[in-house]
Amino acid sequence: MIEQASLPATVDAPEGAAAFAFGAPESIIDRRDIFDLFEVAHNGHWYEPPISMAGLGRAYRMAPHHQSAILLKRNLLSASFVPSPLLSKDQFVRWALDWLIMGNAYLERVDNRLGRPVALRCSPAAYTRVGLRPDQYFWVPRGYAISDAVEYPAGAIHHLSEPDPMQEIYGMPEYLSALQSGLLNESATLFRRKYYLNGSHAGYILCITDEGLSDKDSKAIRQAMRDSKGPGNFRNFFLHLPKGKESSLKVHNIASIGANDEFLNIKSVTAEDLLASHRVPPQLIGMVPKGTSGFGNVNDAKTSFYHMEIVPIQGRLQEINEWLGVEAVRFQTPADLAPGV
DSSP: OOOOOOOOOOOOOTTOOOOOOOOOOOOOSSSSHHTTTTTOOOSSSBOOOOOOOOHHHHHTTTOHHHHHHHHHHHHHEEEEEEEEOOOOHHHHHHHHHHHHHHHHEEEEEEEEEOOOOEEEEEEEEGGEEEESTTOEEOOTTTTTOOOEEEEEEETTTEEEEEEEETHHHHHHOGGGGGGHHHHHHHHHHHHHHHHHHHOSSSOOOEEEOOOOOOHHHHHHHHHHHHHTTTTTOOOOOOOOOOOOOTTSSEEEOOOOOOHHHHHHHHHHHHHHHHHHHHHOGGGGGTTTOSSSSSOOOOHHHHHHIIIIIIHHHHHTTTTHHHHHSOOEEEEEOGGGSSSOO
């Protein structure tokens, strides 16, 4: 692995001088890039997904616009779903949420002794794997060993997947192109929170040019600056230079205002990326319009969104009816979402 050259975290400085480092060595080749070289591998029993399904599940809460957009779709699907003797609303909501988050959704058919289906249960997509043989699926618990995996009976699992042009084993979620934007949104928020919590940041440069400042005084000032970090930061700092001139002391802020503006820009741009990937009108997830312009009529946006986005998803979810041979999934358009209302 190639590493960038960097100064050590601490540097011994001669008397009267100070040296510092910007950080630890960073790899030029990110470890994530290695996984771009793979498509779908198998371990002799089942195929591994091209992207971590558990990772997508954790990323579900990476940004409010991402989670809110998914929950909006889930709520509209749930509101229009008509429960059946085979599929309860609880199992349907779990199944639909898997589809929206991971691009894969699995339903297990539970048969009676006569081989007729009596119930459908959601098999969580984060831990369900496609076997090497047709209609073969495994339940692979978290932190698994191959001996811990449980194989489903042949033909018991229906796999609904969002098509991926690179492989045909697993589906990929439609928002994947905005995943990095969502992670950047999360990183910016966490960085800003840590910024206020620990105060261990280069907020300013204190420059003293007075010739009367001794090495002992310089060390005392540096120690006082170190003590001002951590819990209880933003303390008052007193400095007395009896022989100092007007220009002997200067404080240079390090892009504090610019950093704040950059934070706001990151939050705004990444939110727009996420909404674009989900194709959700901003007024439907509680966003406040900027300036004096508005987002338009919320009822019109809701009706258009339902028929352009939710109805096609309903059609995909109803594919299980053909596989099962009976109508287990049916939808009814809510009265307030009917065209022309």
